[in-house]
Amino acid sequence: MELSKYSSKLLEEAVEVFAGLPGIGRKTALRLVLFLLRQDKEVIGRFGETLLRLRDEIRYCSVCNNISDKEVCDICASPHRDHSTVCVVEGPQDVMAIENTGQYHGVYHVLGGLISPVDGVGPDDLVVSPLEERVKKGEVKEIILALSPTMEGDTTNFYLFRRFRDSGLKITTLARGVAVGGELEYADEVTLGRSIANRTPFEETFRF
């Protein structure tokens, strides 16, 4: 669909902002804008105002860097969590995913990204200093590196390992292996190889 075909400059601009979102092309963007125009004006207004509030009011927990409405988020403020174990994750979606398992009772640190030379993201673009401060205070005993098992995740894992290995902390990472419910024959060689190399005593698989 050509640009010049839009009947209105404003329509074109609205299509453009939606098409700037990941996974949304110009055709889908147009569909979304026309959908909004068919709704009540309040729906569009609420959408726009929520975005402006997102720009102006969004805050990050001063302890763990997760998105929060307060200076310190609920998890970091909770006396029921184990504050000596810090799970290091890429983003807020990972905190949600781990919280959803109901298996983790420690606290978090949100890096806000992964080292990715291709995308121009270096170590300085990650939020690490609040974690260092917590470590210096001596309240942290273990850091769990819970980053995606990708090239970027492994690079960042290694960077953090080097940065914290002399601090006397226990540094662990997520177990790599065959997925629960997955068919063995479809597991890739690297994963299957690692899961054999790092095999665990049978009774330990029932820890949870």
Added chain:
Amino acid sequence: MELSKYSSKLLEEAVEVFAGLPGIGRKTALRLVLFLLRQDKEVIGRFGETLLRLRDEIRYCSVCNNISDKEVCDICASPHRDHSTVCVVEGPQDVMAIENTGQYHGVYHVLGGLISPVDGVGPDDLVVSPLEERVKKGEVKEIILALSPTMEGDTTNFYLFRRFRDSGLKITTLARGVAVGGELEYADEVTLGRSIANRTPFEETFRF
């Protein structure tokens, strides 16, 4: 993903407005919001402000009801278009689709919807009166009903046909038949049946 798991009320609200869009679930909505939060603040600001402008400034052509920045849209204002032929369509996306063919030189009328009892859309919810005014002025000679070949489209076609049949206009509709480039064996029976019943002289298929 449970609601209570969101670390911020504002984040939850932002996810909700995105999840209100068609084809976007809560998980995708969260991904889009977190994507926006990783961008510059101006990107979110531009998004929000464009939506507020969409709410406040969007206008519709007073002649054809298409989205327009002006009182009368470029197509309706053009002296190069055939103003005696009006193509009646459901929405602005259909105007764009027909304009993209480059085959149509008449003008349009945008209904803004189709009659759909299931969705609670009746004839009064459609924009028809500006078309009636144009017909009364006597400048229109032919109305092309170019609505989707669905139940709703056919219902609306029939409603418009009854409303305009006594006005002495030529009322036509899009040719139904096998799609260009489609395999005959995969065409549905109704379409194939109609394309046989309404077969056209061979030389006419080269009119364009």
